[in-house]
């Protein structure tokens with residue numbers, strides 16, 4: 161069944177004319193439709209109630225656009241939902257803006273929109289406004305998606321990197337590096353196949369479960385690009401405290417470790433899309449962990465380290481040989497090595 | 500899900516460490532030849548758990564570090580030519596040439612692409628017949644067979660738009676050069692496990708005998724390296740000097756004959772300059788004349804290259820185990836991974852970068 165009269169995206173689909181309308185009516189509205197979006201105004205008018213507002217935006221340009229465990233669509237929803245969720249806010253509304261490359265198969269676009277629909281439903285957010293542009297072949301890579309989100313931070317929640325306290329437990333919500341390695345090992349040309357799946361998932365429900373135990377969570381972050389190493393380094397600098405993590409406690413899937421080993425990449429630096437790092441007061445750590453573990457997104461949660469007063473501004477790791485060394489801020493993109 | 504695997508098991512490690520402490524009675528200098536091992540040693544803190552008598556020094560086994568500046572400049576010049584797709588492993592992109600690196604060339608419009616295998620570069624050549632595709636073939640004996648296979652594949656397919664810019668070096672001549680130097684301090688070697696997986700370890704035996712230096716092909720996990728150090732130490736203490744194999748699960752005496760065959764079908768041995776060290780006889784590979792159409796150096800005329808190394812950089816002495824990174828006066832101040840003066844600070848496997856990333860507090 162043709163989902164739309166054209167098999168591929170054409171420049172006219174971004175013209176604002178009849179073909180644009182067809183794209184919106186046949187593809188976008190059936191997936192994302194809701195009373196606010198259906199008004200098709202130039203802006204969404206939102207009723208958000210009292211409290212502080214959390215507001216974020218992110219652009220998604222991932223290659224390949226389909227990868228084991230997800231695609232650019234669920235990434236675009238989850239990424240923005242998670243950026244809001246780690247402020248302790250309840251994510252409410254999203255915008256979605258698309259830049260489509262002329263020639264993109266309509267079926268691929270459809271598949272991506274379905275993923276977005278499902279991801280938005282899972283996260284409990286609605287897409288209330290959007291935009292579509294079509295550019296000439298070669299002017300973008302298949303599809304770029306920008307999502308912006310807003311959410312409400314309840315009274316009394318004050319999560320920020322500067323709130324770290326000595327003694328805080330550093331928690332990760334599960335195995336590290338799955339998303340980044342799923343992308344890397346699914347790029348064409350890599351001589352091995354892996355079964356590594358992206359961990360793309362919304363974190364707001366997990367954050368709810370944590371906040372239900374205690375409002376007193378000091379810092380939260382979804383460690384995307386730069387991985388946990390980048391997040392912890394930013395925290396150490398922002399709070400001017402030290403962080404020590406323990407290599408033996410860091411959960412990493414065996415396949416991810418093996419792939420990292422082959423490519424010469426450290427899982428601590430690899431991107432995650434459905435994991436969070438938290439700094440929580442010592443006295444709450446055990447209870448928070450057990451509530452996380454009873455949640456599907458947090459079943460492999462682990463305390464991996466502590467905030468300390470030593471080596472302020474710096475992160476160190478205790479290796480398997482029980483020696484401490486620096487975990488540096490990543491320099492740039494992770495580059496696979498030669499041998 | 501495993502938090503830690505058998506080659507990093509803390510209990511096993513502790514037993515080996517204790518045995519090394521028991522074995523050692525006097526000072527020894529041991530070199531790990533391979534940059535991958537240097538990285539693993541510093542990253543895991545192996546140097547910190549050894550008895551103070553054992554000094555680990557780091558060898559020239561980082562292919563990125565020893566690739567001559569001139570060749571990097573050539574790579575950049577070729578990449579900037581019109582209608583070229585220049586392909587390379589990721590870690591070569593950040594190595595500075597005299598003026599810029601491949602990343603900068605890419606941002607200025609050169610078509611530079613990261614590939615994960617040389618066969619991927621062949622594929623790009625197949626799919627882009629109107630372009631010339633060049634692969635930067637860097638590495639030791641480990642990567643040479645794969646690069647040779649790529650040339651053979653391109654030859655079979657008559658792809659006249661594929662070529663490699665070869666920068667291959669061989670380990671045993673470098674060991675020979677280090678041991679024959681009047682300044683040499685190295686008394687035992689951890690040989691590179693991956694190199695030996697291809698070449699075997701027969702060719703190390705005459706070296707071990709000639710210089711009375713024990714050598715142990717060793718893997719890359721903490722337990723591998725600790726075991727390798729223990730094996731070398733035992734021989735040093737006993738006054739024996741043979742080649743013993745630690746990396747039995749991967750390395751065999753004869754190596755991998757099929758890989759060697761591919762390698763020597765395409766390449767021949769030549770004298771070669773190592774960045775920071777200078778010329779070492781019979782230490783490199785170049786593309787044979789009958790495959791000249793696949794040799795980017797012959798195919799593309801690159802002239803007017805004037806290399807200039809930083810005068811402050813002591814990486815040559817570091818690569819020969821004569822000094823440690825911290826002994827370079829500009830280490831960590833004028834020279835950092837963000838602003839590297841020498842290749843050993845650029846490649847993550849270079850000794851300077853490894854010390855900077857993991858140990859700069861000390």
Ligand code: SF4
Pocket residue numbers: 811812813814815817824827828829830831834835839840841842843844845851
């Ligand atoms: S610290 Fe920098 S300048 Fe000194 S030897 Fe290392 S790379 Fe060269």
